[in-house]
Amino acid sequence: MSAPLPIALYGTGQVGRAVLARLERFADASLVVVHVENSRHEWSDLDADAAQIVLDATASDTVAARHAEWLARGVHVVTANKLGRGASLARADAIEQACIASGARYGDAATVGAGLPLLRSLRALRAGGDAIHGVAGVLSGSLAWLFAHFDGRVPFSTLVREARAAGYTEPDPRIDLSGEDVRRKLLILARAAGVALEADTVQVESLVPDALAAADLDAIDEQLATLDAPMQSLLDAARETGARLHFVARWHDGVARVGLETLVAGHPLAAGGGTDNRVAIRSARYAGQPLVIQGPGAGADVTAAAMLDDVLAIRDALRGAQAIRSVATSSKNASIGWGRLIA
Ligand SMILES: NC(=O)c1ccc[n+]([C@@H]2O[C@H](COP(=O)([O-])OP(=O)(O)OC[C@H]3O[C@@H](n4cnc5c(N)ncnc54)[C@H](OP(=O)(O)O)[C@@H]3O)[C@@H](O)[C@H]2O)c1
Known part of the structure; x- marks a missing residue:
């Protein structure tokens, strides 16, 4: 041996x-x-x-x-x-x-x-001669959990505290809420799909209000409530169209963005629960219907x-x-x- x-x-x-x-x-x-x-x-x-x-x-x-x-x-x-x-x-x-x-x-x-078979699938498709046209997904387990539970009955800041206590978010939840973690994941996926994407070309819509962004780490808790009013009005607007909020990363046609989207039930990225990640891959082979991969993506x-x-x-x-x-x-x-x- x-x-x-x-x-x-x-x-x-x-x-x-x-x-x-x-x-x-x-x-x-x-x-x-x-x-x-x-x-x-x-x-x-x-x-x-x-x-x-x-x-x-x-x-x-x-x-x-x-x-x-x-x-x-x-x-x-x-x-x-x-x-x-x-x-x-x-x-x-x-x-x-x-x-x-x-x-x-x-x-x-x-x-x-x-460890979900995301990067492996993208690389296998490319190795088999497929051309990847776009990737879209819910890539943050902590944000997936927050928006799965945010229905307006409990303030968003309370859910953030719960998620932090359960270990779903980073100790500093701003790292999740700023979209920075998701931006890095989108870069890794797009580069695995063969795109030479510069880090600063990804448009990131942060959920963190200025007062929360400026707070010292030990003063975050008292500033979390600044999330509540803006998140509630976004939820109300989504509901008027029969949709829900999801934090989505997309790369398509040279454009990469990370931010909140309203998705109706039945959309491929709106399925699953808990901390599930969901990723839809469009390619020459999967042009009509995307290849969708879903499962627990945190822990x-x-x-x-x-x-x-x-x-x-x-x-x-x-x-x-x-x-x-x-x-x-x-x-x-x-x-x-x-x-x-x-x-
Ligand atoms: N936790 C999850 O569910 C999860 C899921 C997917 C990916 N990840 C990724 O996995 C990584 C680790 O996550 P974690 O949750 O285990 O983080 P963590 O609990 O904060 O642990 C990070 C560890 O890195 C050590 N460290 C920091 N700088 C270092 C350096 N220069 N040299 C050697 N060690 C250093 C820290 O040392 P000290 O102990 O001295 O501070 C600590 O032990 C992160 O990149 C995270 O994004 C985590």
Whole structure:
């Protein structure tokens, strides 16, 4: 049996801890965690540079800025952090080029839809010669939950507090409400669809009123009520047309936007419940009816599972390459043998 693959994990928050718990339960002798670090501590059996796979379970720009460097050294990267392919186009291109140059793999299934087969499907369609014309979706589990529950009976700010207490939003809910997180996901999807989309070309409609945006982190709670009147009037206007509010990301015909939309029941993006993500893909193959993918798109456990799937795919690819090498070596030996035989 070949030596276990050394893994370095960055981030010990909700996702990082879920990854460690899953690896422990999985107890596979082919994988070994040799280094763990967060923003304050490092725990090392081996130097992080000895790792063959780096797992990024942070939201850190500093860590994401290292993805291309790791890949260029031949180190595989598996990430839940969207700031790799979801930040500047230059960084996304550097990641692509590093993978091509070194052959290292970049596992990003956890960055959008927490492992739902979204990126995988887009890449498979392109690899099969399909042309992707557009992607539209509800990409935020926390915003999906908020708008599924917002019917005017309870103020929007109360629902935001509930969602935060249940761990559906980031500790600072403005990160969800500003649309920034969704913008990064749309960039990752559009780039996977083959579009060189610059980060600042996405139009983002933030839900955060100025007073809430300006508040210090510990003063957010008292400013949450500034959301209530504008959200209630948007809900009332939607109801007049028999529709509901949904926070939607769209890329189509070179235009990318993220913001609130009113959708009638029966619309492909209005289905599902809870924290479900829903994505509709239009392509040459799916021109009339879009391909729709829906399912739970948030939560540390499904995100950790998606990261582990990517790790196992890398391990299996390495094993496959090893097997091919040993077949090639034995067939080379065999051909030397045959050569001698017929000489
Ligand atoms: N939670 C979810 O349901 C979910 C779903 C999909 C994707 N994600 C993504 O997964 C990532 C992690 O999310 P999370 O919920 O686990 O966040 P979290 O609980 O806030 O944990 C983040 C971790 O990153 C560490 N960190 C920050 N800067 C670092 C640095 N420079 N070097 C090493 N470690 C650093 C933090 O260290 P300290 O402990 O020292 O602060 C913390 O341990 C994020 O990118 C998030 O968007 C999360």
